[in-house]
Amino acid sequence: MQKVLVSGGAGYIGSHACKALYAAGFEPVTFDNLSTGWAAAVQFGPLEKGDLLDRDRLDEVFAKHQPIAAMHFAALSQVGDSMKNPGGYWRENVLGALNLIEATVAAGCKQFVFSSTCATYGDQDGVVLDENTSQHPINAYGASKLAIEQILANFGATFGLRHVIFRYFNVAGADPDCQVGEYHIPETHLIPLILQAVDGQRPALTVFGTDYDTADGTCIRDYVHVSDLVDAHVLGLNWLLDGKENRQFNLGTGTGFSVKDVISAAKLATNKDVPMTYGDRRPGDATALVSGSERAISELGWKPTKSNMGQMIGDAWRWHQNGGYPEEANAKANEE
Numbered sequence: 140m141q142k143v144l145v146s147g148g149a150g151y152i153g154s155h156a157c158k159a160l161y162a163a164g165f166e167p168v169t170f171d172n173l174s175t176g177w178a179a180a181v182q183f184g185p186l187e188k189g190d191l192l193d194r195d196r197l198d199e200v201f202a203k204h205q206p207i208a209a210m211h212f213a214a215l216s217q218v219g220d221s222m223k224n225p226g227g228y229w230r231e232n233v234l235g236a237l238n239l240i241e242a243t244v245a246a247g248c249k250q251f252v253f254s255s256t257c258a259t260y261g262d263q264d265g266v267v268l269d270e271n272t273s274q275h276p277i278n279a280y281g282a283s284k285l286a287i288e289q290i291l292a293n294f295g296a297t298f299g300l301r302h303v304i305f306r307y308f309n310v311a312g313a314d315p316d317c318q319v320g321e322y323h324i325p326e327t328h329l330i331p332l333i334l335q336a337v338d339g340q341r342p343a344l345t346v347f348g349t350d351y352d353t354a355d356g357t358c359i360r361d362y363v364h365v366s367d368l369v370d371a372h373v374l375g376l377n378w379l380l381d382g383k384e385n386r387q388f389n390l391g392t393g394t395g396f397s398v399k400d401v402i403s404a405a406k407l408a409t410n411k412d413v414p415m416t417y418g419d420r421r422p423g424d425a426t427a428l429v430s431g432s433e434r435a436i437s438e439l440g441w442k443p444t445k446s447n448m449g450q451m452i453g454d455a456w457r458w459h460q461n462g463g464y465p466e467e468a469n470a471k472a473n474e475e
């Protein structure tokens with residue numbers, strides 16, 4: 140089996156990617172420091188515990204497994220947090236990625252798939268964002284990811300490192316088989332927070348800002364099912380293995396949902412009320428982020444089939460009711 144090194148394979152999106160890679164006939168080797176990920180999420184290949192800031196450890200893992208490609212998910216990924224702690228985002232995201240990219244090149248591995256974000260586009264007032272839209276991030280998270288895109292362009296030109304960059308819109312849902320799912324402590328993302336409010340694990344969801352320039356005053360985002368998103372990664376890997384050009388692809392659906400739209404959809408999907416309050420805007424939030432995703436569909440042959448709001452919330456709800464990963468397994472693995 141050809142191996143793929145998956146940084147962040149113990150995290151939300153990385154664990155789903157490992158499942159998709161395994162199903163496609165690859166062996167995913169997870170490289171993760173378990174700072175926010177879960178050993179219990181690593182079910183489809185080996186776990187190599189390590190930190191991206193530890194270059195020696197990276198070299199060791201590349202030498203041991205000789206992967207044909209690296210897929211890079213590990214990152215700090217919260218917009219609000221990045222406005223409070225920009226240094227952490229530059230250090231862990233940019234230096235971490237630089238180490239991984241350099242280790243990939245040093246190991247003679249030629250393929251790199253990178254998780255970037257729509258936050259690299261910034262706030263562009265009503266524009267549907269396609270891959271040719273200029274990038275002007277308005278938060279440290281987006282800025283750190285854009286810097287990594289630029290590093291990849293440089294390493295592509297100088298060392299021939301071949302890469303596909305995916306700019307994610309808002310990733311949601313969980314594996315329909317409930318083997319892996321979204322499990323953050325603390326949780327900061329909209330849909331899991333709504334579900335926690337629905338079942339009484341928190342008193343209410345706070346809607347961040349009701350005075351945006353949108354129809355109902357709340358922010359608009361484009362949500363994509365995590366299982367669809369990771370399918371695109373397997374297509375991106377095969378794109379590189381087929382010798383195709385370095386390329387950027389948005390991953391979204393082209394449909395925007397306001398925060399209030401998502402709350403209404405959650406009421407329908409769970410058949411329960413969503414306790415909520417209204418609060419201030421969250422610094423760093425763009426008004427609207429909606430993808431033009433034609434390129435992934437026409438060039439990669441991506442076919443998102445699960446990215447409707449009902450299925451995304453329904454799958455997240457079933458995963459939530461399952462209770463996440465078993466606490467004991469997590470505690471034991473995180474201590475090792």
Ligand code: UDP
Pocket residue numbers: 217218219309327328329330332344345346347348358359360398421424
């Ligand atoms: N949001 C909210 N209340 C929360 C968390 C998020 O109103 O407790 C809003 C947030 O302002 C944004 C949208 O929900 O407009 C999606 O936020 P999330 O953190 O899930 O993803 P992001 O867009 O930051 O990647």
